[in-house]
Amino acid sequence: MSSSRVGLRLAACLLNISEARRKYIVENIAKAALLDKNGKKHPQVSVLNIFSDQDYNRSVITIAASVDKLGLAEDLVRHVPGCSVFLFGEADLPEKRSLVQRRKQLGWFTRRDVSALQPDLGAAPARRCGLTACFRAL
Secondary structure, three states: OOOOOOOOOEEEEEEEEOOOOOHHHHHHHHHHHHEOOOOOEOOOEEEEEEEEEOOOOEEEEEEEEEHHHOOHHHHHHHHOOOOEEEEOHHHOOOOOOOHHHHHHHHOOOOOOOHHHOOOOEEOOOOOOOOEEEEEEEO
16 A cells, blocks of 8 residues: 555535436536546545435436645636535635535525525526535544
């Protein structure tokens, strides 16, 4: 085992996408998460899972990366126009709020007008919420 891998801190990202029926869109978003601003693959970034629910037309992409690759969120915003990113856990500095705390603070489940939400990166969510991402360190 390489000594550079010992103590590697990971971050997880859950991308929630209002799309499941057009598989190519979901796959293109997953590919965008793997690429830097120059279109080269990020080292130490992996798509762990893609779950799509055809009935609800929703997909979730799970990504893992080295914690120092939290710039991945900025790359996603750049590659996927309209993307909204909300940070929590270790990625939510200095507060380090949990996902539950963050959702409560935002009024995530009680809000009728999601366009009033202020994401940490990217555009405010549209009524249909095309793509939202939550990043946290593991």
